[in-house]
Amino acid sequence: MPDEKIEVRNLKLSYGPREVLHGISFDVYENEIFAVIGPAQSGKTSLLRCMNRTIDFVANARVSGTIKVDGQNVRKIGHSFFKRLAGKRPPRFSDVFELRRAVGMVAPLPVGLPLSIYDNVAFAPRASGLTRRADLDAIVEKCLRQAALWDEVKERLHSLGTKLSGGQQQRLTIARALSHQPEVLCLDEFSIAIDPVTTMRIEDVLKELRKEITIILVTNLTQQARRLADRTMFLWNGEIVELDSNEVIFSDSPKDRKTYEYVNGIFG
Amino acid sequence: MVTNENSPDQARFTKTRFGRRTELTERIAKTVFFLMSVAMIVPLVAIISYLVIRAWPSLSLEFVLDVPRKGMTQGGIWPAFVGTVYLVFISLAVSAPIGVMAAVYLNEYAKDNWLNRTINLAVINLAGVPSIVHALFGLGAFVYAARFGYSILSASLTLAIMTLPVIIASTREALASVPMSFREACWNVGATRWQTIRSIVLPNSISGILTGVILQVSRAAGETAPIMFTGAVFFKSIERGDLFAYNLNEQCMALSMHLYTVTTQVPKVEESIPYATAVVLLGSVLVVNATAIAFRVWLRARKKW
Secondary structure, three states: OEEEEEEEEEEEEEEEEEEEEEEEEEEOOOOOOOEEEEEOOOOOOHHHHHHHHHHHHHOOEEEEHHHHHHOOHHHHHOOOHHHOOOOOOOOOOOOOHHHHHHHEEEEEOOOOOOOOOOHHHHHHHHOOOOOOOHHHHHHHHHHHHHHHHHHHHHHHHOEEEHHOOOOHHHHHHHHHHHHHOOEEEEEEOOOHHHHHHHHHHHHHHHHHOOOOEEEEEEOOOOOHHHHHHOOEEEEEEEEEEEEEEEHOOOOOOOHHHHHHHHHOOOOO | OOOOOOHHHHEEEEEEHHHHHHHHHHHHHHHHHHHHHHHHHHHHHHHHHHHHHHOOOOOOHHHHHHEEOOOOHHHHHHHHHHHHHHHHHHHHHHHHHOOOHHHHHHHHHHHHHHHHHHHHHHHHHHHHHOOHHHHHHHHHHHHOOOOOOOOOHHHHHHHHHHHHHHEEEEEEEEHHHOHHHHHHHHHOOOHHHHHHHHHHHHHHHHHHHHHHHEEEEHHHHHHHHHHHHHHHHOOOOOOOOOOOOOOOOOOOOOHHHHHHHHOOOOOOOOHHHHHHHHHHHHHHHHHHHHHHHHHHHHHHHHOOO
């Protein structure tokens, strides 16, 4: 049995009076690609935002239940100051910024920050206090190579990141997400704004990356989940319909009939 | 034989009655809106040309640099000009930092709770308070309560209070124009709010922020009531061309106030002097605004998305 990287237990999330996640529980194992599929409004993006605590920025969001990363409840991060003062064992993450660096996130639409390509990738290392030029250079090159972008931009690292094409910007976003050496990488429908060829290149990158890190892939393309993932979770209206290995989910006889219909495009 | 008019392709592009009507409406609408925008220029050109023509006999650099002579019936406007520069500069030096920082808090940090809603409401209402009310407040707060007396300091602070809410509003607008996705991208890689603000939000909204601040120059320079109650005087004797003539705790002359006094309070003023004063006031405000616009164009050209 592989180790659990993330444990989600009875997670509920509501925006004001509207509950979007109705108490879901699942585990994500280390070094797997974990796909989340489901129609729009089923709570996929909200789930990711809970994991790296960017849900904090949504004013009316209320979360209950637990999400543990490496055994530490991420919802309790930042409240541990007095415990540390009392000499308790230092927790895995001492603040949410550390958590967000450990749980990277790639948004659906590419966001090139209005900085140079170099600064885009060096942004997160700098934010965490790294200043030595040589270290930054090394990180920038490594991440751009990992994101399959290095060869296209190595000549113009100091031109604007926002001037790149959509597909390049998405790979830049991935490079930026890798720049803080995450242990979990969440990709939220990363392929909706880019062409199939680039998508395939990034998928190859992901296959390569799973040797080192855990990947959570939210996608609308069931075929993408089939190609990449080890296990797939079908989320519908804020509840888990089915969660199983790909062999079961994409077989002719998954446990739930809805899964079969969704995966094969009969409903959804 | 198919004639040209009856060919199917031609028929598809022949105008229907509805098509002709929409085209007519479109033309009328365009013409009306165009005329309105032209009409807006007319009063501006009329005012400026009338002022310049009437002011012509007095207009010269000498008029700006000289002090008023013979009971203000002749001479120049130097003390008033310098006074206005002082008032505008000091008031903005106070209100711009406070306003910008307050706006950053309200736009970037504040959660939607009763305290911040109250602050928002206060800002909006403060922006709508008439200047004469600000004048009374300044008189009570700065001249008497804070014991600054009738002085440049009191007048500047009153002007600062008056321009503050507008600076907050314009700065918030500039900050809000930076796309939310930039902030989220920064938060997702573990940047704190301040790191995000410093490296992404402020560099990309600085043109809007500065424009908002600079446009307040014209407002601070033009107001008469707040400074009349708190620090501007009828006449003050200073050296011709002396830029450092005033102390903070002294009273000063100001262009707007001077315009009012030479127009209504002083008998037998040389006819062109009030007009020339108005031209100098208007001219300096327009110069500042033009600088603001040029600056904005320059920063826009460097905008990065």
